[in-house]
Amino acid sequence: MTRLVALLTGRRSWAIALVGLLLGAWVIAGLGPAEREPDPLSTLPAGFESTQGQALLEELPDEGSSTAIVLFTQEGDEIEALLPELAVVMEEVAATYGTGEPSQSPAGGPPADADAPAEGAGPPPGVTEGGIPLIPSEDGTAALSTLTVTAPSATEAQEVVTGMRADLAAAVPDGVTAQVTGPAAIQADLASVFDGANFTLLAATASVVALLLIVTYRSPVLWVIPLVVVGIADQVAAAVATRVLALVGVPWDESTIGILSVLVFGAGTNYALLLISRYRDELRTHTSRHDAMAVALRRASEAVLASASTVVVGVLCLLLSVFPATRGLGLACAVGVVVAAVGVLGLLPGALVVFGRWIFWPQVPREGQQVLSESRSVWRRIGDAVATAPAVYVAGTLTVLAAMAFGLTQIQSGLAPEDQFLETPEAITAAQRLAESFPAGTSDPLLVVTRTDDMAEVEELADSLADVEGLTRATAVPPVDGIGQVQVVLDADPGSQASRDVVAELRETLDGRADTYVTGGDASSVDERAGSVRDRWVVMPLILVLVLGALMALLRSVMAPVILVASVVATFAAALGVSWWVFTGVLGFSAIDAGMPLLAFLFLVALGVDYNIFLITRTLEEAGVHGTREGVLRALGATGGVITSAGILLAAVFAVLGVLPLVVLAQIGVVICIGVLLDTLVVRTVLVPAIVRLLGERFWWPRRVGPGVGPRHAEDRVEAGALTG
Numbered sequence: 001m002t003r004l005v006a007l008l009t010g011r012r013s014w015a016i017a018l019v020g021l022l023l024g025a026w027v028i029a030g031l032g033p034a035e036r037e038p039d040p041l042s043t044l045p046a047g048f049e050s051t052q053g054q055a056l057l058e059e060l061p062d063e064g065s066s067t068a069i070v071l072f073t074q075e076g077d078e079i080e081a082l083l084p085e086l087a088v089v090m091e092e093v094a095a096t097y098g099t100g101e102p103s104q105s106p107a108g109g110p111p112a113d114a115d116a117p118a119e120g121a122g123p124p125p126g127v128t129e130g131g132i133p134l135i136p137s138e139d140g141t142a143a144l145s146t147l148t149v150t151a152p153s154a155t156e157a158q159e160v161v162t163g164m165r166a167d168l169a170a171a172v173p174d175g176v177t178a179q180v181t182g183p184a185a186i187q188a189d190l191a192s193v194f195d196g197a198n199f200t201l202l203a204a205t206a207s208v209v210a211l212l213l214i215v216t217y218r219s220p221v222l223w224v225i226p227l228v229v230v231g232i233a234d235q236v237a238a239a240v241a242t243r244v245l246a247l248v249g250v251p252w253d254e255s256t257i258g259i260l261s262v263l264v265f266g267a268g269t270n271y272a273l274l275l276i277s278r279y280r281d282e283l284r285t286h287t288s289r290h291d292a293m294a295v296a297l298r299r300a301s302e303a304v305l306a307s308a309s310t311v312v313v314g315v316l317c318l319l320l321s322v323f324p325a326t327r328g329l330g331l332a333c334a335v336g337v338v339v340a341a342v343g344v345l346g347l348l349p350g351a352l353v354v355f356g357r358w359i360f361w362p363q364v365p366r367e368g369q370q371v372l373s374e375s376r377s378v379w380r381r382i383g384d385a386v387a388t389a390p391a392v393y394v395a396g397t398l399t400v401l402a403a404m405a406f407g408l409t410q411i412q413s414g415l416a417p418e419d420q421f422l423e424t425p426e427a428i429t430a431a432q433r434l435a436e437s438f439p440a441g442t443s444d445p446l447l448v449v450t451r452t453d454d455m456a457e458v459e460e461l462a463d464s465l466a467d468v469e470g471l472t473r474a475t476a477v478p479p480v481d482g483i484g485q486v487q488v489v490l491d492a493d494p495g496s497q498a499s500r501d502v503v504a505e506l507r508e509t510l511d512g513r514a515d516t517y518v519t520g521g522d523a524s525s526v527d528e529r530a531g532s533v534r535d536r537w538v539v540m541p542l543i544l545v546l547v548l549g550a551l552m553a554l555l556r557s558v559m560a561p562v563i564l565v566a567s568v569v570a571t572f573a574a575a576l577g578v579s580w581w582v583f584t585g586v587l588g589f590s591a592i593d594a595g596m597p598l599l600a601f602l603f604l605v606a607l608g609v610d611y612n613i614f615l616i617t618r619t620l621e622e623a624g625v626h627g628t629r630e631g632v633l634r635a636l637g638a639t640g641g642v643i644t645s646a647g648i649l650l651a652a653v654f655a656v657l658g659v660l661p662l663v664v665l666a667q668i669g670v671v672i673c674i675g676v677l678l679d680t681l682v683v684r685t686v687l688v689p690a691i692v693r694l695l696g697e698r699f700w701w702p703r704r705v706g707p708g709v710g711p712r713h714a715e716d717r718v719e720a721g722a723l724t725g
Contacts, residue, residue, distance in 0.1 A: 017350030024232040024343070027239050033257065034242040038153035042251035044524060045322040045531030049507065053449040053519030056483055066151040068097075068161060069182035069443055070168065071430050072134075072143045074175055079143050080136050082173055087134050089171045089178075090145050096167065097160050098147050137437035144434065144442070151184050154191035154254070161188035165426070179430035181443050183521075186417070189425035193661055194254040201258045204656045205265045206231060212652060216273070216645045222359050225351050226272035226344075233343030234264045237336035244335055245328050252328030255665065258657070259329060259599075260336045266653040267311060267607065268340035270646040272348055274614060275300040277642035279349075283357060283365040293353050301345055303617045306554045307610040308341040313546045314606035317539050322531040326595070371638070379640025383633040383689055390690040397687040401570045401678075407577030412591040414529055415663060416495030417444070417521070419590060422661040431494070439472040441490030441499065444521035446506070448474075448486040451515040458484035461516070468509055470502040490522065500526050532594035540601055544569070547609060559701040560616065563691055567683050568608040572601055575675030582670055593664035600671040607650060607672075608679040611643050615684055619692065623705050632692040640685065647680025 040058065044051040070093070072079065072086050136143045149164075151157035161180055168178035206227065213223035238257055245252050278300045282292035315337070318330025357364050386393050418428045431443035450461060455478055462476040470491055477485040488506070492498035499522040506518050544565060551561035576597065583589040615632075618639050622631035654676070657669035692699050697706050 015350075017347045017354070020343075020347040021228075021232060021351075024236045024347075028232070028235040031239045031243065033238045034246040036242070036252060036254075037246075039251045039324070042325040042328070043253055043323065045527050045534075046324060047322065048527035048531060049517045050519040050523040050527045053447065053517030053523070056449045056451070056515075056517065057447070057485075057519070060480055060483055065148050066157060066184035066187065067182045068147045068149050068164065068180055068184040069430075069434070070145050070147065070164070071179045071181060071434050072145075072172065073141060073177045073179070073433060073437075076141065079140050079176075082176065083134050083136060083143060085173055086143060086145075086176070089168065090134060090147070092171065093164055093167055094147055097149050097164050135438075139437055142434070142437040144438065146182070149184050151187060154187050157184050158188040158191040158195075161185050179426055179433065181427045181430035181434060183444065185427035185430070186444075189421075189427045191254070192425065193421070194258075200659055201656065202234070202261055204659050205262060205653055208652045208656055209265055209269055209649065212645070212649045213269070216649075217276075217360070218363060219360060221361065222276075225355075225359070226269060226276065226348060229343055229348050229351060230265055230268035230272060230340065232347075233268050233340045234261050234336075236343070237261075237264045237339040240339060241332035241335040245331060248331070250328045250331055251324045252332060253325040255660075255662070256325070256329050256332050258660065258665075260332050262653055262657060263333050263603070264336045264340045266650040267308070267337055267610075268344055269649055269653075270610060271300075271304045271307070271341060271344040273642050273646045273649070274303060275344060275348060276352065277639075279352060280360060280365045281371050281638070284367060284369040284371050287367055289353055289356060293349050297345065297349050299621070303614050304341055304345060306550075306617065307613050308337050309554075310547050310550045310609050310613070311337045311606040313550050314543050314602055317543045317546060318602065320539055320542065321535050321598075323528075323535070323595070326535070326598075329599075374634075374637075377637050377640060379644075379685070380633060380637030382640075382685060383636040386686055386690045387629075387633060387693050390693040393686055393690040394694065397682060397690070398570070400682070401574040404574035404678075405570075405577040407580035408573060411576075411580050413532075413594050414495070414525070414591055415593050416493070416591075418495070420593075420663050422663060422666060435493065439489050439491050440493045441472065441488075441522070444494050446488040446490065446503070446518060446520040446523055448488060448506070448510065449517050449519055450484050450486075450513065451482055452484045453479050453482050455479060455484070458486060461510075461513075462486045465506065465509060468502065468505050470498060470505075488520075494521055495525060529594045532598065535595075535598050536601075539598060543602055543605055547605060551609070551613075554613070555616065555620070555700070555703070557700045557703045559695070560699055563699070564609060564612045564616065564688070565605075567612065567687055567691075568605050568679065571608055571675050571679045571683050572604045575604065575671050575678055576600065578674055579667070579671045582674075583667065587666070587670075589663060589667070592667055596664055596667045596671070600668050600675070603654070603668075603672050604675040604679070608675065608683075611647060611680055611684045612688060614639050614643050614646075615688065620700075620705065623697075623700075625707060627706055628695075628697050628699060629693050632689050636685070636689055643684060644680055647676050647684075651676040651680075 041051055041054055044054060070090065072082075074082070134143050134145045147164075149157075149160045151160055161184055164180050165178075168180070172178045209230070210223060210227055213227060214220075217223055237260060241260060242252070242257070275296060279293055279296035282296045283289060286292035286295070312334045315330045315333040318333075319327050321327050321330070352359060357366075418424065418432060421428065434443050448461060448465070450458070452458060455476070458476040458479060461484070462474045465471060465474045465486065465488065472489040472491050473487075474489075475487045477487060479485075490499050490502050492502060503518060503523050503526050510516050510518065548561050548565050551564060552558060555561060580592070583592065615635055618635035619628065619632045622634045622638075625631075626634060651673040654669045654672040657665040660666075697704070
């Protein structure tokens with residue numbers, strides 16, 4: 001370790017930094033992120049019924065096809081008179097974008113040449129032109145048709161649906177509005193959300209980091225160096241992480257790179273702030289900047305490596321998720337944090353040392369100036385106030401956190417399809433308009449999928465569902481390659497409790513039938529909620545256990561890690577509770593995404609522990625000379641500024657997720673932003689120091705810490721004493 005530190009901070013450290021930067025540039029330019037293979041099952045919970053049904057559908061010869069629903073609307077009740085003209089429009093659209101496969105009625109009805117449905121079973125078959133059925137609504141203001149399109153990936157769905165919308169807008173008669181909805185359109189609009197999203201997110205994140213670094217350092221030059229190092233680490237992390245995912249066969253989705261970028265920028269900049277703060281402090285006690293950086297790197301690397309280890313351990317817990325894309329996110333984030341830590345510890349020391357002290361201009365640190373632990377900073381004054389009545393501060397802080405957590409009792413989970421976007425896309429507005437004139441479930445029918453070659457068996461399966469309340473129609477689809485389907489249209493709104501109840505009743509009715517599954521929008525939503533609950537019960541406790549174990553190994557203590565982890569859990573509860581009031585009272589959200597609490601918990605616990613690690617490792621260092629009670633106050637004075645800066649920066653970086661118009665990402669950003677600010681300004685500043693003051697040396701139990709039995713060897717204690725004068 002000593003040789004490595006000397007290499008990274010010595011006279012030739014600039015060469016190592018230069019080689020590292022060039023290597024990073026080569027990885028970015030020569031490799032770049034791996035191409036993502038489309039996987040329709042990656043966002044569905046593995047092993048659940050809807051996923052098994054979708055897996056069966058993937059075996060069909062028209063794999064990669066999807067359904068687009070075209071809705072024609074007109075004020076008044078004259079739509080039926082325009083059906084022949086609209087049928088011609090649909091025929092032209094089908095010739096350009098369709099697969100040539102016959103489409104089923106979107107309302108679940110039979111093809112137009114079949115017998116008419118029973119009264120009350122749904123809308124009439126309508127007009128057919130060349131095999132393309134058009135179905136008018138009973139109120140005469142709308143008509144719809146379906147088209148099977150080729151859309152094996154979100155990008156291709158986006159191209160097809162965008163073209164359809166443009167052609168329809170140009171071809172429909174005056175006074176008629178044409179909108180495209182259905183699974184293909186929803187997939188296309190979701191892809192549109194991520195058009196240029198990674199660049200937008202990266203630009204917003206880098207801008208926020210640059211601004212906060214300028215404010216933190218109040219230097220026109222210094223901020224550039226950590227920003228460049230972390231920026232290169234971010235791009236290297238994207239390339240390495242995606243290639244690792246592709247190599248091991250773990251899928252990822254469109255949001256993975258964006259979340260990874262936010263994490264790398266947040267964690268990497270935090271590590272850089274800690275190292276630079278310690279380096280600036282050491283310059284006040286060392287003549288040589290190389291010696292100052294050597295001490296700073298040795299001290300800061302312990303906290304950085306401990307912090308990175310806890311984050312890596314935490315995010316790797318996502319590998320146990322039932323959602324394949326979530327597993328990919330966990331593995332990608334683990335790779336990203338490792339790259340960020342290596343980049344900061346390996347490249348930043350040489351990049352800083354080569355420029356000398358003037359890089360801090362206009363506040364250049366000089367030898368002989370007062371070090372942070374001896375200063376009367378605002379953080380030291382807060383610590384002194386806490387020291388006067390630590391028990392009162394512990395009780396008061398816990399009371400405030402408990403009051404903030406009250407919102408947990410009000411939380412509603414599960415977003416309806418129309419609530420998943422901050423800006424409602426056409427697929428959703430069309431589905432809402434469609435529900436005004438047709439059964440609500442028309443835009444996204446359920447599918448009962450079974451293995452059979454016998455059409456009679458499929459018809460019998462459809463008949464068996466006739467008594468299920470809430471169904472508008474159940475239509476048998478002829479088997480293809482041994483797979484039969486029944487298309488089921490519900491009367492309930494998609495995403496509603498009524499639709500979930502129908503899914504449960506359908507599954508109960510079909511219970512015991514081999515290789516028969518209920519899948520489709522609402523069925524997948526039910527299973528995603530169940531999968532998210534399962535993940536919370538399995539992954540969240542494991543995160544706590546592993547982070548606790550990592551802290552015990554770092555501190556060689558039992559009491560301290562338990563207290564630190566408990567404080568972070570309290571922070572999460574308070575942040576989520578307050579966020580609920582923000583969601584409902586300010587942002588207008590009616591519920592939280594089912595998967596959001598797990599990701600928010602993961603990042604808050606893993607990253608929130610960072611600030612406690614920064615504080616407590618410095619306390620451990622100071623306690624070896626000054627005792628634990630005085631040591632925590634000196635540590636608070638020394639780290640208060642950098643930790644607060646790091647916390648505000650991290651909170652702002654995660655808040656940047658709100659630039660993407662997805663509610664789940666906005667919710668994650670809000671919870672983590674509030675949680676990090678709470679952890680930085682309340683828990684780390686008041687609660688933890690108050691607890692340490694109360695317990696004294698017992699805080700480290702069973703480890704013995706104090707003057708003469710400190711955490712380091714004799715020479716380290718001498719050095720620590722020299723640094724503090």
